Amino acid sequence: MSEARKKSKLGNWSPWQLFLWYSVYAVAWILFKIFYRYRIIGMHNIPKDGPVLFVSNHQSYWDPLLIGVGSRPRPFISLARKTLFRNRYFGWLIRTLRAIPVDQESASDLVAVRNCIDVLHGGDALLVFAEGSRTYNGHVSEFANGVAVLMKRAKPTIVPVAIEGAFDVWPRMNKKPKVFGKIGISFGKPRSAEDVLNQPTRQAMESLRQEIQQMCSEMRSDLKLPALLETTAKSND
Numbered sequence: 052m053s054e055a056r057k058k059s060k061l062g063n064w065s066p067w068q069l070f071l072w073y074s075v076y077a078v079a080w081i082l083f084k085i086f087y088r089y090r091i092i093g094m095h096n097i098p099k100d101g102p103v104l105f106v107s108n109h110q111s112y113w114d115p116l117l118i119g120v121g122s123r124p125r126p127f128i129s130l131a132r133k134t135l136f137r138n139r140y141f142g143w144l145i146r147t148l149r150a151i152p153v154d155q156e157s158a159s160d161l162v163a164v165r166n167c168i169d170v171l172h173g174g175d176a177l178l179v180f181a182e183g184s185r186t187y188n189g190h191v192s193e194f195a196n197g198v199a200v201l202m203k204r205a206k207p208t209i210v211p212v213a214i215e216g217a218f219d220v221w222p223r224m225n226k227k228p229k230v231f232g233k234i235g236i237s238f239g240k241p242r243s244a245e246d247v248l249n250q251p252t253r254q255a256m257e258s259l260r261q262e263i264q265q266m267c268s269e270m271r272s273d274l275k276l277p278a279l280l281e282t283t284a285k286s287n288d
Contacts, residue, residue, distance in 0.1 A: 063173050064126055064149075071147055072119075072126045080120045086231055087220060090274065091121045093238035098208050099125065102171040103241070104201060107212035108191045108263050109180035111221040113228070114214055118178060121212075121236045127176035130163060155184070164200060171205035178212075181260070189218040189279040191264040194256040202244035209247050211239035211259060213266035216274055235270045239263070 064072070083089035097103070105127060107118060115129050133152035136142040151170070153163040170177050179201070181194040202209065215235050221228035239262065248255050271279075 063175055068147060068149065069126065071144075073123065075144075075148070076116070076119045076123050079116045080123070083117070083120060083234065087216070087234040088232075089117075089120065090233075090235040090270075091237075092235065092270070092273075093240075094121060094124070096210060096238045096240055097122055097125050098210070098241055100174070102174055102205060102207035103127070103176040103210055104171065104198075104205070104207040104244075105176065105178040105210050105212050106181050106194075106198060106259060106263070107178065108214055108267060109182050109185050110189065110214050110217035111185060111223070111228070113217055113221060114180065114185075115178065117214055117217060117234065117236055118212055121238065122176070125176050127178045128170050129178040130167070130180075164197065167201055168204050171201065171207045177201075177207070181256070181263075185223040186218060187223060189222075191260055191267060194260045196252055196256060199248060199252045199256055202248055206244045208241045209244055209259075210241045211263050211266065213237045213239070213263050213270055215267045215270035216276055218279075219276060233274045233276060235274050237266045237270050239266055 080089070103125065105118060105122065107114065119127070128149045128151060130153045131145050131150040133154050135145060136150075136152055149170075151163055151166045154160045167177055167179070179198055181198045182192050183195050186192060201207070213236065215237075216233050219229075220232040220234060247259060250258070
């Protein structure tokens, strides 16, 4: 294993970036606990070092914060819509936290893909929302095959992540979130990219999607949230 892939959980983060990371997520943790009785399961499943790919469902604008609070011992880099970088203050924040701009209007943003692979080759953790955009109905929709490209090229440790309750609090059709609610997050057992990709790509992504959907269902039951409507998922933007 190369020296880059042996880096500690601090990875390639500067002291200033780590200070900002922990400050942001400390404040978010307090707010989520107060207003949404935030619950975390499986934090012990997060590897302390080496390249890690967090693969998550996507329920709300808050999802990166929710996962960051849960994975706070292990900072990660996430993708962000390139238009978000245009905002002077928010753009500075996500740029400092090493977010990778992605062009959602492009069928395949190769620059973003290469940047993601570089992050993993550097021994850092990366977060991807495998559905591509926020859910329309709370269910986990089809995963993009591009996630498999990252697994094949960088061979990181894969950690499935399930977010539940965020859709109830802030569905994509609402401009503002509800003030109170219940939100939970679950980190699944880590495993190698080879183990995840032990079948054809489409089937492998579907198996991973079903695993995360099952994790969501279990979390929803634990949180005692009402059942979601059984509707057909609308295609992602």
